[in-house]
Each structure stands twice: as C-alpha cells, then as structure tokens.
Amino acid sequence: MPSLSKPRKPKKTRKPLRVTCEKCGKRRQKAITTNPITNQKRKSPKKICQECHEKWIDYRFFDSSFGQWLRYAFKRQCQNSIPEDTADLRDLIHLWKKYVHAKGLSFEGEKVTKKYDYQLCHIDPVKQCDGKIGCLTASNLMIAPETVNRELSNLPYPFTSKSSVPIGEAITDDNFKAICRERYDIKLLIKEFNFVISTKKQLNGYSFGGVDSNQVLSMELNRLGYDVNHMINHNDAALRESLVNEVYETFFKVGGVIATGLLAQYGQIIGKGSIEYDFTLPIHKVEQNKENKAMKEKMLYGTFDTYTG
Numbered sequence: 627m628p629s630l631s632k633p634r635k636p637k638k639t640r641k642p643l644r645v646t647c648e649k650c651g652k653r654r655q656k657a658i659t660t661n662p663i664t665n666q667k668r669k670s671p672k673k674i675c676q677e678c679h680e681k682w683i684d685y686r687f688f689d690s691s692f693g694q695w696l697r698y699a700f701k702r703q704c705q706n707s708i709p710e711d712t713a714d715l716r717d718l719i720h721l722w723k724k725y726v727h728a729k730g731l732s733f734e735g736e737k738v739t740k741k742y743d744y745q746l747c748h749i750d751p752v753k754q755c756d757g758k759i760g761c762l763t764a765s766n767l768m769i770a771p772e773t774v775n776r777e778l779s780n781l782p783y784p785f786t787s788k789s790s791v792p793i794g795e796a797i798t799d800d801n802f803k804a805i806c807r808e809r810y811d812i813k814l815l816i817k818e819f820n821f822v823i824s825t826k827k828q829l830n831g832y833s834f835g836g837v838d839s840n841q842v843l844s845m846e847l848n849r850l851g852y853d854v855n856h857m858i859n860h861n862d863a864a865l866r867e868s869l870v871n872e873v874y875e876t877f878f879k880v881g882g883v884i885a886t887g888l889l890a891q892y893g894q895i896i897g898k899g900s901i902e903y904d905f906t907l908p909i910h911k912v913e914q915n916k917e918n919k920a921m922k923e924k925m926l927y928g929t930f931d932t933y934t935g
C-alpha cells in the first residue's frame with residue numbers, strides 16, 4: 627500500500643507548454659492562434675510551433691488554386707490596379723469562385739477537364755496606350771466565353787468601366803507575398819472562405835459546377851449593376867450561343883445598357899432568383915446549416931407545445 631505520508635512534490639510554476647512540432651519535429655513552444663473574427667487567442671489544438679503555424683497559414687492561402695491564380699493575374703497588373711483592401715479582395719474571391727464554378731471541373735486521376743471555356747475578362751483592358759491600366763477588381767471583370775474574349779482581344783474595347791488607373795510599381799515574384807500580407811487580412815479570408823488545399827488524389831472522381839453561357843450572361847450583367855430580368859432560352863443550342871455572344875460583344879463594345887436592352891429583346895422573362903448570385907460566405911453557410919438543423923430538431927422534439935394542429 628502506498629504510504630499516505632509520502633511527501634507531495636512542490637507545485638511547479640507553469641511553464642509554457644512545449645511540444646514536439648508535427649511539422650518541423652523540433653521541441654518548441656506550442657503555437658498561439660488568434661481567431662481573426664473575435665481576436666481571441668488560444669493554444670493551437672495541434673502540436674505545432676508558431677513558426678510552422680504561420681507557414682501553414684501562408685501555404686493555405688498562397689498555394690491554394692486561388693492563390694496561384696492571383697499570383698499569375700497580379701503579374702499583369704501593378705500596385706495601383708489590384709484590390710485595394712481586404713473587402714476588395716473578398717469581392718474578387720467571390721467572383722473567382724463563381725468563375726470556376728461556371729467552368730465546371732471534373733477530376734480524373736491527374737487529368738482535370740472543364741465543361742465550359744470561360745475567362746475572367748477585363749472590362750477596361752489591362753493594356754492601354756495612355757499610361758493607364760484596367761484594374762483586377764470584381765467591378766472591372768466579367769465572366770465571358772473564351773471565344774468572345776479572343777475575338778475582342780485585338781481590339782481596344784470601346785466601352786469602359788471608367789475605373790482605369792495610372793500605371794504604378796510592378797508586382798513580381800519577389801514582392802507578391804509581401805504586398806498581399808500588407809494589404810489583406812489573409813487569416814480572415816482563409817476563415818471566411820475555408821481555404822482547403824486538396825490533392826488531385828483526394829479530388830479523383832469528383833466533379834462540380836458547369837453553367838450555360840446564357841445563364842452566366844444574365845447573372846454577370848445583374849452582378850455588374852444592370853437591371854436584368856431576361857435570359858436567352860432558345861432551344862436551338864447554336865442559335866442560343868450566337869445570340870448570347872452577340873450580347874456579350876455588345877457589352878464590351880457599346881456598354882451594359884444597350885446589351886441589357888438586346889438581351890431583353892432576345893430573351894424570355896425569368897425569375898430574378900435564377901439569375902442572381904448567392905454571395906453568402908462559406909463560413910456563414912455552415913452557421914446557417916447549423917441553425918437550420920437546430921430548427922428542425924426543435925420542430926421534431928417539441929418546443930412547439932402550444933401548437934394544437
């Protein structure tokens with residue numbers, strides 16, 4: 627029997643918790659993470675050191691498919707023509723997600739195929755001759771069929787969003803990350819959009835999205851602030867496509883008002899719901915789902931005890 631009089635060990639003063647970091651393998655103090663929404667700090671639930679934790683956040687943003695696209699897109703821009711702050715970048719991420727969804731992707735082994743060829747087209751072109759540049763912002767971009775973009779690429783678009791800015795300092799591989807870290811709350815955006823990096827192996831057999839160009843056209847005009855109530859719903863696919871492309875070209879050459887008028891002429895009236903984007907942030911969708919579930923449970927298990935049918 628253990629002796630009851632065994633002297634107790636003197637209480638230790640609390641030392642910072644050290645763990646063997648699962649990323650770098652070093653024995654280090656556990657990372658303190660900050661919730662970007664509430665600003666609350668807590669010890670990371672993972673065995674990870676501060677340095678690796680910061681690296682991991684960087685990785686989730688910059689190595690995501692959006693991060694890679696952004697780096698490529700920023701190379702054609704300058705420091706004046708990129709999203710100004712976190713709110714601007716949030717709008718761009720929303721648009722980029724709609725763009726990827728519209729293309730529709732299928733993953734099969736190493737192969738990724740898209741259902742539709744869309745591009746994110748600048749309304750004010752990137753290259754302009756008067757020392758100005760078109761911005762990489764949601765209000766200066768439009769999801770359009772690649773064919774439309776190719777046909778117009780050699781012409782200066784006569785219609786502009788009037789949001790061009792004077793050309794500023796360049797963005798290179800060397801300053802890209804630093805510019806992003808300084809301007810944008812990367813941690814917040816990761817949380818809001820739930821940036822996850824999936825390997826092709828994990829995505830194998832998975833497919834999503836794919837939106838016809840007639841629907842994309844109406845949705846895009848709506849997003850850009852035009853009052854659109856129509857969609858071109860012609861049964862003949864070739865005719866439908868040529869009418870859609872004509873409206874797109876009218877948009878880039880003449881402007882949104884005339885394009886919207888043409889769309890009303892060619893299309894049929896349709897409920898706003900099917901031609902309006904849902905810009906709910908993924909983080910809020912999760913919360914909504916939780917709320918819906920709680921509501922369902924309430925309905926199933928009482929609480930409505932005053933209800934008499």
Ligand SMILES: [Zn+2]
Nearest residue numbers: 647650675678
């Ligand atoms: Zn580490």
